Amino acid sequence: MKRSFVFIIGLVVVVFLLPGGALAEQGDHKEGRAQYLKHCKICHGPEGKGDGYTHFNPPVADLTVSDIQKKSDKELWESIHMGVPNTAMGMWRFVLSDEEIATVLAYVRSLSPES
Ligand code: HEC
Known part of the structure; x- marks a missing residue:
C-alpha cells in the first residue's frame, strides 16, 4: 500500500512537473520564435542565417555569427x-512592444551556435 502510494507520487512528478518545468524554460523562446517567424524570417531566413531576402545592400545580417552574438x-x-x-533593418518599435522585442531578442540569442 505504502509502496504504491510512493509510486503514484513519483508518477505524478514525472508526468506533470518535469515537462511543465521544461516548457516554462522554453516559454520565452517559443513566443520569441513565433514573433521571429512572423516578422523577421522573411529577411533573416528560417534559422537566422541571413538567407531570407538576399538582395539588400548592405545585406541582411546573419544572426548566428559571433560578430552579432558578441x-x-x-x-x-x-x-x-x-x-x-x-x-533594410527597420524600426520594430512601431510594430512590437518592449516585451515582444525582449522575447524576440531571447530567440535571436538562442540562434547562436554556442547556446
Ligand atoms: C526588410 C528586411 C529585414 C527584416 C524584416 C528584419 N531585418 Fe534585421 N536586419 C536587416 C538588415 C539588412 C540588417 C543588417 C544591417 C547592417 O548592415 O548593419 C539587419 C540586422 C539585424 C540585426 C543585427 C544588428 C546589429 O546591431 O548588428 C539584428 C539583431 C536583427 N537584424 C534582428 C531582426 C529582428 C529581431 C527582426 C524581426 C523583428 C528583423 N531583424 C527583421 C534586415 C531585416
Missing part, C-alpha cells in the same frame, strides 16, 4: 528597437 543585449535591443540607419 554584441551586448543593449546593442541588439537598440538595433531591433530603432532599426539600423540606411539599411
Whole structure:
C-alpha cells in the first residue's frame, strides 16, 4: 500500500512537473520564435542565417555569427528597437512592444551556435 502510494507520487512528478518545468524554460523562446517567424524570417531566413531576402545592400545580417552574438543585449535591443540607419533593418518599435522585442531578442540569442 505504502509502496504504491510512493509510486503514484513519483508518477505524478514525472508526468506533470518535469515537462511543465521544461516548457516554462522554453516559454520565452517559443513566443520569441513565433514573433521571429512572423516578422523577421522573411529577411533573416528560417534559422537566422541571413538567407531570407538576399538582395539588400548592405545585406541582411546573419544572426548566428559571433560578430552579432558578441554584441551586448543593449546593442541588439537598440538595433531591433530603432532599426539600423540606411539599411533594410527597420524600426520594430512601431510594430512590437518592449516585451515582444525582449522575447524576440531571447530567440535571436538562442540562434547562436554556442547556446
Ligand atoms: C526588410 C528586411 C529585414 C527584416 C524584416 C528584419 N531585418 Fe534585421 N536586419 C536587416 C538588415 C539588412 C540588417 C543588417 C544591417 C547592417 O548592415 O548593419 C539587419 C540586422 C539585424 C540585426 C543585427 C544588428 C546589429 O546591431 O548588428 C539584428 C539583431 C536583427 N537584424 C534582428 C531582426 C529582428 C529581431 C527582426 C524581426 C523583428 C528583423 N531583424 C527583421 C534586415 C531585416
